[in-house]
Each structure stands twice: as C-alpha cells, then as structure tokens.
Amino acid sequence: MADKPIEGEKRVFMTGNEVVAWAALAAGAEIMYGYPITPQNEIMHYWTRLAPKYGRKFLQTEDEISAGFTTIGGVLAGRRAFTATSGPGNTLMQEPMSMAEMMRIPVVQVVTQRGGPSTATVIYSQQEVTMTCFGGNGEGARIVYSTSTHQELFDYTIKAFNTAWKYRFPTHILGDGYQSKMRESLTMYDPASRGIEMVPTEPYVAKGGVPGIDRDPNHLRNTYNTEDELYDVVMGIMSDWEKYAPEIAEYQEFDAEDAEVLIVAHGVVTRAVQAAVKELRAQGKKVGHFRPVTLRPLAEEQLRKRAENAKVVLVVESAYGQLCKIIANSLYGLTTPIKKVLKPGVGVTAEEVVEEVSKLL
Amino acid sequence: MSVAPKMPKCWRPETKAHKFCPGxxxxxxxxxxxxxIDELGIQERTVFGCDIGCSLLAWDFFNIDTVQTHHGRTTPVITGIKRANEDVIGIAYMGDGGGYAIGSQHLVNAATRNEKITVILVNNTNYGMTGGQMAPTTLPNQKTETSPYGRDVEATGNPTQGPEMVAAITPDTAYVARGTVANVRQLKKFMKRALENQISGNGFSFVEVLSGCPTNWRTNAAETWKFIEETMPQYFKIGEIKVPGEKKEG
Structure with a gap:
C-alpha cells in the first residue's frame, strides 16, 4: 500500500471536486460517508478510487441524514471523518450538524452550493450561506470557510480537519458548483512538507479500559431535563465560540484601506470583484474589497474598521441577501449606507461589478 | 435494612433506581x-447508542460508553462508529417509532447492507415519551392519543411486522428474533445470540422485544401483563426468525 498520497509538492490541473478528495487524503482523513447529489458527486468518485490505495474507507449511505450521522459516528470512534453534500442534501444534513454543534463533534462537511430553494439547479449559487452557517435548531456554533480558488479548496480542506479537531466545532468548506466542476491549476502538497502538523484525533467512545472499573463511562448527552441545565450547556458552547472566534476568523483585503466604495463578497464572487477593483483603481477610482474567508465566525472588527471609513458598502453575492444579512448585522450602528447586487443562483462578472460601482461614483 | 437487588455487572449502580415509569x-x-453483555465479556468494547423517546432514559444506565442521538438516528450513528472501528461492539437501542417510522430508512438500509451492528427495538405499541400516540406497531382498534376511537387499519394500516421485514431483506448471515419481557430467560438468549453474531463478524442482528407501557395504556399490573402475554403475541409472533446456520427456537 502506498504510504503518502502526495510526496512533497505537485503541480496539477484538475476539477475542484478532485482537489477536495486529494486534500482529504493528504490531511489523513480516514473515512468518508456520503450520498450522491450533484454537483458534489465527484468528491465521492475520486475518494472511492483513491481511498483503498491508502487504506482509507468509504460508506455510501441511504440519504444525507444518514451520511451526516454516520460521519458523527466516525468522529466518535476517533477518526478524521468527513462528508460532502449540496442543496437539498445540505438541508437534510442540518439535523446531524445540529447534533455536532451541541456535542462539539468535529465533523468536516464540504458543501458544493447549487441553486435553491428546493431542487432548483444543480449548477451554482451562494444560497447555502444561511443554512451552512445557521441551519438547524441551534445558535450557529460552526466554522465556515468560503473558498474561492482550487488552491484554497486544497489548503482549507486540510485546514478544516485541524480547525475542527482543535476547537471541536463542526467545520464546513463552503464551495459551489463552479468550483466543483471547473478545472484549474494548483499546487498539491504533503502537509508535513510545509510544516503543517495535523491536530491529533481521539476517540469519544471505546477509549480502552472497562468503564466503571478502570475509568468512568463516557455518557454523551444532547438532551437535558431542565431549562437551566440547557442554558448552562449552550452558554458554555457560546462562551468558547466567542473566545475562539477572533483566532479562527480569516479575511482578505484588496485596496480596502482608503476605499470610498468597499465591496464585500465571498467565495468565487471575490474573483470578479478583485478584477473589478483592479480595473477601477486603474481608472483612479477609490474602490476596495473586503473578502471574508470565514463566514462564521466573521472578522467583524476589521470589516467595521474598513466600512466606517468608506462612503458606501456594496455587497455582491449570488443569493438574495444571505451574505448581506451577516454583513449588515456586523455593521449595526455605523451610518455607512449598504448597497446590494443580488443575483440568486447566477454568476457575477467583473464587468457587472465595474458597472454597478460606476453607478455609485 | 434493605438488600439491593442483584444487578448485571455492567449496570451503573449510581444511576439506579432507573428513570422508567413504574411497570x-x-x-x-x-x-x-x-x-x-456480562456473559460475553464485552463491556469494554461495547458502545451503546440510544434513540430519542423512552429509550433515551437508558443514556446513563450502563457502565458502558453511551451516545444519545436523535429520533430514529441511532442506527446510522452506531453504523458510523462500527465502520470506523471494527473492534467496537455497537448496540443501537430504540423504540418502535424510532425504528419503524422516523428511522425506518436507516433500519432497512443497515439491514440490507448487513451492517455488523446489533439493533434492539422495544415494541410497546405506542409512542411513550411523547404521550401515547399511535405507533407503527399499534394494534388494530387499539386506542391511543392519535387514534382515540381505535386504530382504523383501513386508514392507517396494520401493525408493522419488523423482524419479518428485516429477515426478508437480510442475507443468511443475519440474526433476527422477536422476544418478550414476559420471558426474560429466552430474551437474554436472543440478545446473546444477536451479539455473538456481531462479535463473530457474521452480520446484522436485530431483536424486537414486546414490552409494556402501563402509563399510556392506562392499565393496571394484571391488565398490562395480559396485554403483553396474550394480546400482543396474536399480532407479533415470538421466536427466532433467522439464525445463521442453526435451528430456530420458538
């Protein structure tokens, strides 16, 4: 059996779904649980071809509810376990994700956003932001990385396993159908070759020793008898969330410091916005871009700082205001007006962004 | 002075008396x-998963690592653990609603895949924890909170024949039985054989247990036992339904 999936570094040209499968292998993911849905399928296709060569496992479940709960089982057994889904599958997976949130189970879920609501399209959207960040009957104690390039898909899939196991919050890679299906160049690498140490895993159950004799049994709860008991548990989770949020939050800025128009966008849309900013700057216009890499938690302080100095904030997204809700909430109290370009389920080009910004100046 | 009753070794004495209703x-x-579990010496390797509903009250019952899951989702959680660590003996514990209604797709598919886990399903003909609603196992004409005039089989179907269904969709290496709390000695034998089938890596094992719910049935002790011993077996046949390579009992 081959030892390491990737030795050193390797320049490749491949689809995003293939990238995710390789990244999970490189991260030492031991088992994937999944259920077919487009545009996520090829993550499973590549994983099922590659995994046996490296002693890794796969289970195709009966639906996404089961894929989510079996992934939880894999983590409870102490394995680096993950799943991937999209759209209506993500809807079904909110039930297990809510359990992972409550019990601090470090599952990794890759979401390849497709159009919504309902079955909609199998192509592309940014309409799973609200669901991935805040789905389920909980408070949204989830870490969500919104990637924009294949290199980031590789980097952040590896990072997701480490963030999940370090902080013990469910961690999500929020991609989309464009990223899944298009081919792009990137450098794949063995994490160790870049000094990335994988955070060790540990079992929650069957930890060795006879419970009750050698150690206490581990009785894992998600159900509580009184309001007060639940309050303490949830406040404990949220207090950890608040504590770790600043060190988890990531963002990128492009000419944001002196920007009069601050464009906020995430995921692949940032690529159009980056190109637009370049062009508008060449025209001498003071336009900048703030791109949250983590949608949960958001780099709120930095965003406020930039927004405060801008004359207008322009939110651009392939959804009808899902990112905007998060941004507006974070900017509460500032007087900078928020303008929107909302294109649910449709891609955004640099030309459109240039045009929209030109209307504002 | 009172003498504590004899308890299985793997029970957790600190959490007794248990939390279930009297009877x-x-x-x-x-x-x-x-x-x-004691007789098979598997306490150390066992992981117990309990479903939502009355089954959940077993969450701190054993000196065994235990996971509370969601309604119907114990089968996939235990499946996920077992797939990731084959040394574990995984037991999924649930009621008739969890196994035959909200989690039926998981039971059917875990059985079809012949997952090396053991599912124990308690059939008391109603949803106990939520207040006595009609379950897939409610008997014809039986009154429940959502069938107050009696279960109308024309409108709501007949009681689910769980073990028979599981037996029909599993390969010959699976173990399937239906026991009853009215015959604990036999029930223990079924449990043991089910677990042995998992320990040997043979295949899926499933035991349905006929059980009583005096609180929601609104029955006294005599009526409860009469229902378990005489009425329920008219619809649910007690005995082993599938035994790999052995003669069945019952």
Missing part, C-alpha cells in the same frame, strides 16, 4: 441485555 418493560429489556 415499564425497558428495565427488563436492559436487564437481559446487561446479563448478555
């Missing part, structure tokens, strides 16, 4: 299961 059958089911 509930769960205690007897868990006694049979506890003794089976």
């Amino acid at each position: 509930c059958g769960h205690g007897l089911v868990l006694k049979a299961l506890g003794e089976a």
